Amino acid sequence: MRRVNRDMNAEEPGDRTAAPPASVGATGKRQVLGAQSLPGICYRPLMQTIISITHLAKIYASGFQALVGIDLDIRRGEIFALLGPNGAGKTTLISIICGIVNPSQGRVTVDGHDIVDDFRAARALIGLVPQELTTDAFESVWNTVSFSRGLFGKPPNPEHIEKVLRDLSLWDKKDNRVMTLSGGMKRRLLIAKALSHEPKILFLDEPTAGVDVNLRRDMWALVRTLRDTGVTIILTTHYIDEAEEMADRIGVINRGELILVEDKAELMHKLGRKRLSLQLHRPLEFIPSALAAYRLELTDGGCELAYTYDTRAEPTGIVALLEALSAADIGFKDLQTTQSSLEDIFVSLVKDSK
Numbered sequence: 001m002r003r004v005n006r007d008m009n010a011e012e013p014g015d016r017t018a019a020p021p022a023s024v025g026a027t028g029k030r031q032v033l034g035a036q037s038l039p040g041i042c043y044r045p046l047m048q049t050i051i052s053i054t055h056l057a058k059i060y061a062s063g064f065q066a067l068v069g070i071d072l073d074i075r076r077g078e079i080f081a082l083l084g085p086n087g088a089g090k091t092t093l094i095s096i097i098c099g100i101v102n103p104s105q106g107r108v109t110v111d112g113h114d115i116v117d118d119f120r121a122a123r124a125l126i127g128l129v130p131q132e133l134t135t136d137a138f139e140s141v142w143n144t145v146s147f148s149r150g151l152f153g154k155p156p157n158p159e160h161i162e163k164v165l166r167d168l169s170l171w172d173k174k175d176n177r178v179m180t181l182s183g184g185m186k187r188r189l190l191i192a193k194a195l196s197h198e199p200k201i202l203f204l205d206e207p208t209a210g211v212d213v214n215l216r217r218d219m220w221a222l223v224r225t226l227r228d229t230g231v232t233i234i235l236t237t238h239y240i241d242e243a244e245e246m247a248d249r250i251g252v253i254n255r256g257e258l259i260l261v262e263d264k265a266e267l268m269h270k271l272g273r274k275r276l277s278l279q280l281h282r283p284l285e286f287i288p289s290a291l292a293a294y295r296l297e298l299t300d301g302g303c304e305l306a307y308t309y310d311t312r313a314e315p316t317g318i319v320a321l322l323e324a325l326s327a328a329d330i331g332f333k334d335l336q337t338t339q340s341s342l343e344d345i346f347v348s349l350v351k352d353s354k
């Protein structure tokens with residue numbers, strides 16, 4: 001039958017029949033307290049960790065260190081976006097969690113299952129949409145997706161496969177050979193394969209690279225629907241607007257180091273910051289104590305006073321600042337405002353970490 005295994009969704013050579021973890025019931029809900037818990041009481045904290053990564057490092061056989069001491073917890077049910085420039089280590093990190101690449105140091109657990117010692121149970125919970133388009137050119141869409149499900153030891157479920165194909169607008173192509181699909185359809189097929197075994201966690205490695213705007217929107221909608229059904233989603237992207245639109249939390253990785261993990265709302269708070277620059281009539285040597293209450297900076301050899309403020313704050317403090325300047329007899333001849341974007345924050349973070 002088939003076949004050389006180039007399928008990133010079931011990369012482990014040898015036995016690929018992964019049994020579902022014993023502790024996950026038919027409903028997919030996990031009883032956290034286990035057998036010792038009080039009858040009828042199911043403990044489900046809001047911010048429960050589903051993937052725990054500690055001191056993770058990767059040195060490839062070439063000697064190249066791709067990851068350095070990564071510590072990260074992914075929360076159950078969140079959409080986590082991993083940002084970083086080319087070669088930062090995003091795919092390496094995902095590949096380790098999915099068991100494609102061996103870690104050099106550290107530990108990863110997926111819903112309590114160690115990815116090395118308890119590989120099959122961990123892997124059964126994960127769907128992976130890989131960055132590279134690797135599909136079986138001669139197989140039909142239906143067979144490819146059904147086969148992916150079988151790799152995880154799941155019994156056939158044509159209703160589920162049909163739903164996945166319909167959700168991804170691939171139903172009318174179900175009998176087509178994969179080679180006859182367009183690039184965007186092939187990308188959707190990768191998602192269909194990743195969803196074939198009903199994973200609790202979905203990794204999307206650059207899901208929208210090179211796809212058109214409509215497909216991007218469709219994918220975003222699909223990801224949200226999945227999240228609403230309780231699936232945890234980790235995506236990597238170079239499109240900062242995608243992270244902005246989709247993510248609950250954002251992680252930035254550069255040169256193998258995780259340099260920031262923050263709630264998107266918190267980042268948006270930073271995004272909302274503006275800078276008011278005032279070109280002064282006379283240079284100042286220091287900021288007068290009368291202005292100590294304001295977030296001020298003296299630049300340009302004391303010729304410019306910069307005030308950073310939150311555009312969404314009420315009041316922004318500008319009116320009061322201008323009054324205080326007038327009272328302190330500090331005149332200015334010109335002013336500008338500039339707004340920082342998430343992109344600015346990202347670029348400066350990556351630059352600072354070099």
Ligand SMILES: Nc1ncnc2c1ncn2[C@@H]1O[C@H](COP(=O)(O)OP(=O)(O)OP(=O)(O)O)[C@@H](O)[C@H]1O
Nearest residue numbers: 060062064066084085086087088089090091092093
């Ligand atoms: N098998 C390998 N052997 C040696 N080095 C590797 C191997 N795979 C990846 N690397 C190196 O590890 C670094 C991280 O690569 P990785 O694919 O994780 O980056 P990435 O963040 O996913 O980048 P991109 O945004 O381009 O997809 C790169 O410098 C890459 O060349």
Ligand SMILES: [Mg+2]
Nearest residue numbers: 090091131205
């Ligand atoms: Mg990558």
